[in-house]
Amino acid sequence: MTDQPDLQAVMEELRRTRQRLQRLEDRQAILDCINRYCRGLDRHDKDLLLTVYHPDATDHHGSFVGPPRAYADWIMKFFDDNRSYHQHCITTHSCEIDGDTAHAESYVVFASVEKDGKTVRLGGGRYIDRLERRAGEWRIAVRQATIEWRCGPASTHLSPAPDQYPEGTWDKNDLSYLRPFRLPAEVMRRRI
Amino acid sequence: MSKAAETRLRRLEKELRYLRDRQDIFDCIHRYTRGLDRLDARILTGVYHPDAVDNHSGFVGYIPEFVKWGIALEARYASTHHGITTHTCDIDGDTAHTESYVHWFLRLKDSDRVRAGGGRYVDRLERRNGAWKITLRRLLMDWQLEADGALWNANVESFALGTRDHGDPSYQRPLTLPAKLARQLAAKPKPKPKPRTARRK
Numbered sequence: 001m002t003d004q005p006d007l008q009a010v011m012e013e014l015r016r017t018r019q020r021l022q023r024l025e026d027r028q029a030i031l032d033c034i035n036r037y038c039r040g041l042d043r044h045d046k047d048l049l050l051t052v053y054h055p056d057a058t059d060h061h062g063s064f065v066g067p068p069r070a071y072a073d074w075i076m077k078f079f080d081d082n083r084s085y086h087q088h089c090i091t092t093h094s095c096e097i098d099g100d101t102a103h104a105e106s107y108v109v110f111a112s113v114e115k116d117g118k119t120v121r122l123g124g125g126r127y128i129d130r131l132e133r134r135a136g137e138w139r140i141a142v143r144q145a146t147i148e149w150r151c152g153p154a155s156t157h158l159s160p161a162p163d164q165y166p167e168g169t170w171d172k173n174d175l176s177y178l179r180p181f182r183l184p185a186e187v188m189r190r191r192i
Numbered sequence: 193m194s195k196a197a198e199t200r201l202r203r204l205e206k207e208l209r210y211l212r213d214r215q216d217i218f219d220c221i222h223r224y225t226r227g228l229d230r231l232d233a234r235i236l237t238g239v240y241h242p243d244a245v246d247n248h249s250g251f252v253g254y255i256p257e258f259v260k261w262g263i264a265l266e267a268r269y270a271s272t273h274h275g276i277t278t279h280t281c282d283i284d285g286d287t288a289h290t291e292s293y294v295h296w297f298l299r300l301k302d303s304d305r306v307r308a309g310g311g312r313y314v315d316r317l318e319r320r321n322g323a324w325k326i327t328l329r330r331l332l333m334d335w336q337l338e339a340d341g342a343l344w345n346a347n348v349e350s351f352a353l354g355t356r357d358h359g360d361p362s363y364q365r366p367l368t369l370p371a372k373l374a375r376q377l378a379a380k381p382k383p384k385p386k387p388r389t390a391r392r393k
Contacts (some may be wrong), residue, residue, distance in 0.1 A: 010197070011197060014200060014204070021207050021208060021211070022206060025211065028214060032280065032281075035279055038293075039291065042334075054382065074330050085334060087293065087334045089277030089278050089310065090277055090278045091277055102239045111334070120335055120336075120337040122308075174332075177243060179289060180305050183385070
């Protein structure tokens with residue numbers, strides 16, 4: 001069998017391709033997890049928020065240190081009591097993977113509208129995370145949040161939904177949950 | 193090929209396809225903001241399927257009209273800057289649903305005021321003939337503020353400003369320095385390349 005060595009070379013190449021691909025998949029899954037956190041937070045979707053942590057994880061956010069479920073309750077109460085809107089945006093992201101453990105740093109820029117509906121505050125910080133892959137799934141095991149700058153309230157909130165832009169909501173009625181996504185009938189009636 | 197090898201190859205193909213889909217979709221969403229900030233109708237049109245619908249503000253309609261409307265809207269500002277941040281994506285066969293956060297910063301014409309805002313593009317995309325493009329887009333507004341932009345306007349002299357036509361450096365291939373900067377550079381000593389050391393395997 002003269003082609004036996006060739007087959008072995010192909011299998012070896014396949015193995016290495018598999019490794020490279022796995023790395024890309026891991027990177028994507030980790031960034032997806034961190035983005036999902038923002039989405040869960042901004043939609044007040046506790047179920048979604050809890051999918052980003054392992055159940056025994058620890059989150060240290062300002063005065064809070066504790067497990068995911070208690071964190072979700074704490075942060076949602078804070079937003080309910082103090083904010084009428086907020087948005088968390090992931091920007092610069094770096095990530096190191098070593099086997100089933102990853103360390104990631106993700107910058108976040110946040111905007112929040114206070115209860116008066118007028119004052120906007122902007123701020124920026126970082127999420128410093130240790131993630132672990134368990135049962136094939138990357139989730140956060142330890143998170144430290146930092147806040148590094150804040151400004152405002154030297155700013156005036158313009159109407160949150162000027163000129164017929166729809167407003168987001170903090171429940172499953174938000175348009176981003178709709179599958180398949182389609183326009184509401186009252187909007188379609190206005191179609192030119 | 194052995195059966196095991198064939199199974200592995202098939203799995204690789206599937207995984208690779210997923211990652212490529214994710215990248216193509218993300219590229220499409222980024223292309224939109226680039227087209228908008230450069231007032232480039234060709235780029236904007238290219239991110240939608242021909243029968244796609246866009247719903248922005250009071251506007252709902254098909255793409256040729258949307259592109260005209262959108263460019264006229266953005267052209268009212270001295271400059272615009274849209275940045276995509278938090279992005280989530282579900283793919284199901286040839287359909288994808290995405291949510292992409294966007295920040296915008298607008299410089300008002302003939303004014304020291306600037307606006308900043310944030311919202312989300314909620315999109316349904318489809319893959320047709322191998323190309324992922326938007327079939328339905330809605331912009332949801334989350335916040336917007338207006339602030340004193342005197343600082344920004346005061347710095348215009350010292351920072352290079354982009355343009356909203358094909359003269360913008362982002363279109364240049366290959367990228368080079370303008371003549372004035374090239375002359376400044378020519379007066380500076382050029383670093384000598386380091387001798388190449390053997391690459392570690």
